[in-house]
Amino acid sequence: MTWTSFHHRGDVLRAVITQADARRDGLLPMDVDGVAETFRDELTLLGALALRWHTRLAGRIERELMTQPMDLEGAVLAAWQATAAELPGVRAILDRYRAEPLDAEMARAMTTSAAKEHVLLSVMAGRASARDDGAAAAGERIAERARASLTVPAPRAASGSPSLVERLRAVLTAA
Numbered sequence: 001m002t003w004t005s006f007h008h009r010g011d012v013l014r015a016v017i018t019q020a021d022a023r024r025d026g027l028l029p030m031d032v033d034g035v036a037e038t039f040r041d042e043l044t045l046l047g048a049l050a051l052r053w054h055t056r057l058a059g060r061i062e063r064e065l066m067t068q069p070m071d072l073e074g075a076v077l078a079a080w081q082a083t084a085a086e087l088p089g090v091r092a093i094l095d096r097y098r099a100e101p102l103d104a105e106m107a108r109a110m111t112t113s114a115a116k117e118h119v120l121l122s123v124m125a126g127r128a129s130a131r132d133d134g135a136a137a138a139g140e141r142i143a144e145r146a147r148a149s150l151t152v153p154a155p156r157a158a159s160g161s162p163s164l165v166e167r168l169r170a171v172l173t174a175a
Helices: 003-023 042-067 072-086 088-099 104-124 135-148 164-174
Strands: none
Touching: 003 042, 003 088, 042 072, 042 088, 042 104, 072 088, 072 104, 072 135, 088 104, 104 135
């Protein structure tokens, strides 16, 4: 992948995330300009969105643990909720295609992705080690608790230009 194609891929992925956050219908926005040329298929795009979610979640957990190092599980819950509030469309897509994968390959990928997320949650919350057989189950319970008390604001009406926060988020995301 060339430097130019890497940046183009990032631009397209940001456009997909913006569209997903606006729609929040859980469907992959395959109609966004550049998606067909940049991502081979739905699974490739879903993988990129899952990677964005996992990366953002891991970073959030690290930041939360710096501010509340004595409450590991509380930090992990807060990080999951903050990430879900920041990427509501991506979370909706991941949830939908985990529940309703398009094929067996997507089902395997989403099962693996969810298990890795759950292990991360349980390990960072101090509930298990990465090698524990019950780590994924413990992390799934943490995710369910975070989801149960999640409040995500309704999508804003689309305006002609992005807000200052949206522009800053795009700059920070690109970095």
